[in-house]
Amino acid sequence: MDEGLVVRRVIPADNSCLFNAVGYVMENDRNRSSELRQVIATAVGNDPVHYNEAFLGKPNEEYCAWILDPEKWGGAIELSILADYYGREIAAYDVQTARCDLYGQGKGYTERVMLIYDGLHYDALAVSPFEDAPDVVDQTIFPINRDGSIGVAEALAESLVKEDQRRRSYTDTANFTLRCGVCQIGVVGQKEAVEHAQTTGHVNFQEFR
Incomplete structure (x- = not known):
């Protein structure tokens, strides 16, 4: 695509x-979590080696059993499996580091989609023809060029990620502060949040400053 801009399409923060x-980005459907969790559970269960x-x-x-729980978060393992399931590369941009982790690379896939991650949350990236255009006109699947890039869309995505990094639009998961939504206890960092969840069974946290 030679025109347009990369936009962040916000996904609900529901774990x-x-x-x-x-x-x-794959199917223009923001409500695929239960089906895709099942895809992952099946792939993992079928290959215990x-x-x-x-x-x-x-x-x-x-x-x-864990990944089928709608309260549990996904990460690198799940993205790798989903790249293979759809037969497309998934580029996940990390705002804090401006790094791009590519899943499905080297498998001969001819298309790529893009996500953005702020330390806690994933949103979708799309190319839109103009500012405030409706998401029905989004392009989310991009052909991979011979050089392994997706051309203009990739450069636009990198620019957006670097601007978000400059504005510190990310969560430092080592040092962020959270409050338990159940018992209101404050914790610092992902490690303490995990420990609190394991001790109490509480998984409803909100960030606060």
């Missing part, structure tokens, strides 16, 4: 943002 962001406890961080069967 399933990764799956719904992928659903949007590759998806072993060392790889997953928990036993295969336990992971499969």
